[in-house]
Amino acid sequence: MNGLMMQQPLLISSLLMHAERHHGAQEVVSRRVEGDIHCITYRELAARSRRMAKALAALGVQSGQRVATLAWNGYRHMELYYAVSGSGAVLHTLNPRLHPDHVVYIADHAEDQVLFFDMTFLPLVEAVAGRVKTIKTFVAMTDRAHMPKESKIPNLLCFEDLVDANNDTFEWPTFDENLASSLCYTSGTTGNPKGVLYSHRSTVLHTFAIALPDALNVSARDTILPVVPMFHVNAWGLPYAACMMGAKLVFPGAGLDGKSLYELFEAEKVTISAGVPTVWQGLLAYVEANGLKFSTMRRTVIGGSACPPAMMKAFEQGYDVNVLHAWGMTEMSPVGTAAVIKGKHLAMSQDDRMAVQNTQGRAVYGVDMKIVGENGESLSWDGKQSGELLVRGPWVINEYFKGEGGSPLVDGWFPTGDVATIDADGYMHITDRSKDVIKSGGEWIGSIDLENIAMANPKVAMAACIAAKHTKWDERPLLIVVKKPNVELTREELLAFFEGRIAKWWTPDDVVFVDAIPLGATGKMLKNRLREQYGDQLLKQG
């Protein structure tokens, strides 16, 4: 027997309609590629999204077809989020930091029909325009005055022309909530990129989950600046959550340096920000060097890769900014866990609380986790046993786009590729990527813990720890380090820094100082490259 409540599909368009009706005067502020600071209300943004939805229909975009973007965080990008998905097509956010060959591969694989791009990426688009197979229409995300005088791109259209050519009397269509809404490719460090195809249902449910008090905690009194790019797992869902809650949004465009971000935080009274650790390094360095404080920012969400404890300490103790450590994956929409304290932690000292906040956190409702041993057996949640982490839930991937790579699931669970512990309170702590784990004499050593210790040394700018082959122990940890500018640091001094901070046998066998550690398109360290280069380092030493 079914319940007798209304059947209303969970559609992305309903998020924008809610913002328009209940928060019509709320602002969306953008630092534009054109150079200025631009402000628009949700009411205007919703009307422009409807105009763009009409324009897409006029361009022949049909339900389920992919519309690609190569764009910074900005209001026009947000309008496409709603215009494309809301009208039943699929928004495909391409990563502009990828090599042109990869952009061509991904656009072809996705069979993108239209490509919208910020003027910053004109050279990239010119490089790929003659090579991509399915893109019929190119649209520059700017106004007539800023269109390129001449371009190699045939029939280049102008975003504002499309908006101007249509009125806003468009009704968002109603359809099955399981329809595809958006597509992101994973930045796989090996193999071809694979697409994750979200649905309207998975997106709306994920939006509910991340807006909750013990996740990103978003309200109509917040001003959110997503530094995390809209081409990286939909900026962790913030353009959706902001509409659900009526929060003000501030988009940084291309200005991701410490100075630009700090000035925008202060000018727009930002209360919540979100991004990967590398971005915060630049911001903290700028604030520190200039003796500044944050006037309104009270919380920063750090994810994408683990937040070094030293960075959390700087934010929490130096600047009174609460750090919300969150963990997820492209395959999880992306949020899985958030390191928010419980009632029993309220009475703890700040240091003890930070130890809790330094974990990857506890699962938001909807996400189910387990850790398994080498034979697939479930391990207990005691904070000690570590095993491969698997997840499931209504916003977790079932299979990759076009079935690429076969079913990724194991007995209905998605293997994350992370190795983790979970404690009795449900706090999950990632000790390694399963492919990065160091197997020394049959025991596992977590490379991330070693990297965090190295990063806590004030002379270290960046550190990677890899498994180096070893004649006796099979593998031993090797530390690859970038020193801060103008400091002296020896191998011996750094290794001595580990004493008392970790079991003696976990201490790295050696240190290699380098000028830079290679980073992937989303800012993650490419440790497989380091392994190729330095994996035999300890063998050479005999």
Added chain:
Amino acid sequence: MNGLMMQQPLLISSLLMHAERHHGAQEVVSRRVEGDIHCITYRELAARSRRMAKALAALGVQSGQRVATLAWNGYRHMELYYAVSGSGAVLHTLNPRLHPDHVVYIADHAEDQVLFFDMTFLPLVEAVAGRVKTIKTFVAMTDRAHMPKESKIPNLLCFEDLVDANNDTFEWPTFDENLASSLCYTSGTTGNPKGVLYSHRSTVLHTFAIALPDALNVSARDTILPVVPMFHVNAWGLPYAACMMGAKLVFPGAGLDGKSLYELFEAEKVTISAGVPTVWQGLLAYVEANGLKFSTMRRTVIGGSACPPAMMKAFEQGYDVNVLHAWGMTEMSPVGTAAVIKGKHLAMSQDDRMAVQNTQGRAVYGVDMKIVGENGESLSWDGKQSGELLVRGPWVINEYFKGEGGSPLVDGWFPTGDVATIDADGYMHITDRSKDVIKSGGEWIGSIDLENIAMANPKVAMAACIAAKHTKWDERPLLIVVKKPNVELTREELLAFFEGRIAKWWTPDDVVFVDAIPLGATGKMLKNRLREQYGDQLLKQG
């Protein structure tokens, strides 16, 4: 083209599983009918719920069948919430304040198979046991030691015996999220009660919505005491939201007087409470009379009927407790709106902010509202035009149980029976029930505004304003008032109190002082009875 995320149904059992796994040590505290204060963890409560689910199966309860309760707020009632719905049956929470004839009518209409009841209600159950047609099994919610020595109820079972007779190796079944989960009858002041049949989907989505920062704002650091009964629209969803977020729950049982509530608030460090205005009157009176303060309570949710502004002021200014004015209906699961301020209100004076908080609030995401004029035309959101309020959304009723009363919808919208304004920021303000509105010379007068003014007079304990027939104006407002004990208050003094507080022509024509105003089973004033009794009062006066 569908998205490629996991298909997992939204089931009520998943809320309890989340609480068990991630908040297993969190407490649920109950003041029991047996007289003591009882404490259990989510881990234990989940295990007992599984045992009870097995017991239900052993009693022959099948998917979709109704299992009724007559019970206070307590952990055993909560175990039934999950055991019954989680195993695929339908939880039917009967209102023990109803007349036995009504209980029999509703139990027969629902075709209840089993009835669980608190010992308080043994006399009521004995009065109906021989009359109800479908209930085969009666279970007293207590342990063996507290079972009645003799009872007129044949084969009376004992709750703790059922728990003890089963182990907890039960797996919650997976089924379609649209299956019915629970059933509540509306306390219609006219006509037969009608059943609202919730689904797992509607319940889980409603749970997400009410836990959000701009609704009830529930976190794992909160301790929630729901005064609103679990037999009244599932205690507004709090037993579900507490599990979703891992909050501590405190159940007051039968102790709803000011002293019992206050002592429980303090002993258990309650941070959030929720209930109807009449309960808070008793609490405030007790706190005031004894010169007490609230040590931990920071927010109280007031709904069910409008919160008198004087009560809000007492909580906010006298006791530093934030009042969250919320509005909903049994037909809405129940929450539709919450009067939470926006960013722009933060800089306002407390008085101005309270004017915003005194509205019924803005819609939570998922609920769509409109107000219409007499011909069904949409009225604008200007805070001035008032019309009948209609709603829709995934936790709004589609039809009543067994199709009772035909389709309640108008063009896909549910008419709430309330008359309201909505302002440009989306704040909805109920001026009347459509059947209570006073039509004076073709103009509408809102009875609730007049009641609120009367209630602001320190000598008034309770006030109802009704439409009395009038020879010249068709209808005019008549005020029915209960004075506070031991005060003097005249008709003239009270009418003078309206001067300057409302348009002169809205001033009531007369005042009738009474000893008590009749209340319905959920504590609402029965204004239709007052109209029967006093509707001709002004005609008599000539």
